[in-house]
Amino acid sequence: MKAQVSLEQLVRSSARALVIGVGGGGDVVGALAVARFLEFCGLEFRLGGLSWERSVFDPVPGPRSLSEVEEVRPLHPYAWLANPKSRTFTGVPFAESKMAEIIGGDILLIDIHGGVDGVVDGLAAARKEFQTDLLVGVDVGGDSLAQGDEPGLRSPLADSIMLAAYAELERRGERVLWAVFGYGSDGEMTTEEIEIALYKVAQAGGLLGAWGLTNKTVSELEQVVQKVPTEASAIPVECARGAWGEKRIRQDRRRVKLTPLTTLTFFMSPGVVFHTLSRPAQALRSCASLEEANEALHSIGLKTELDLERERFKEKERPG
Secondary structure, three states: OOOOOOHHHHHHOOOEEEEEEOOOOOHHHHHHHHHHHHHHOOOEEEEEEEOOOOOOOOOOOOOOOHHHEEEEEEEEOOEEEEEEEEEEOOOOEOHHHHHHHHHOOOEEEEOHHHHHHHHHHHHHHHHHHHOOOEEEEEEEOOHHHOOOOOOOOOOHHHHHHHHHHHHHHHHOOOOEEEEEEOOOOOOOOOHHHHHHHHHHHHHOOOEEEEEEOOHHHHHHHHHHOOOOOOOOOHHHHHHHOOOOEEEEEOOOOEEEEEOHHHHEEEEEOHHHHHHHOOHHHHHHOOOOOHHHHHHHHHHOOOOOHHHHHHHHHHHHHOOO
């Protein structure tokens, strides 16, 4: 499968982008970094993320549904606008709520409970609301490039649902981009595994371009990460200031390689990534719900971030 376009073609033929952090939580910070590049190219942008906070902030497992949130404006059952007051039903603010306060505008929240088709329909409602003509998915860390047999893979569920949705939109002729920001910065796939995946995408014609952080964007992100808690999205910022070697993240459970190359964002065709690499996304493409998608990943031998959160929640609830 060969992509016939380049990054310049997609960007120059667009006027307004919707840029979404596809992994939830602090991925919206990486989305801002990519959005600033598009702004430099002359595009207006809106930001988005998922209604799924890290369990260290929201101990209730999984993403939140519309019935579990407060102070949002629904555009669709699976797509809502978050403002600085938006929070879960237990009072936990979203990373997107904090980003809304920083940039002074509403942020899109996507709920993945409806599976791939639910995301596709939710994104359609959001694009109509925002009048956007370019949709960009930003994966912070790069584990959306996993083939499913990588030993460090810990969170394949959200990324795979979003990748499958973006691939479907590309198949329908929509103008879409898949971006990996800060590769290796989430400590799941190694930099070598990601580089091999990028090589395969490039070989299939799906690597459309790359961009690096500039001093101006780094300065802004340094301020943002003080207000929007994130580890993975902060790694490229640290590397842009000269961090080198290795760092432990996720409560000391994962190791991250610090390299200047982490400051790069790679832009790809989501369809090529889907067909060339992603056995997880292929496995759940036809699933109509989050639970079905989770079971589909179990069927190919994968444990997901939803499983891990449920295990931690049960452990905390256990007496004694």
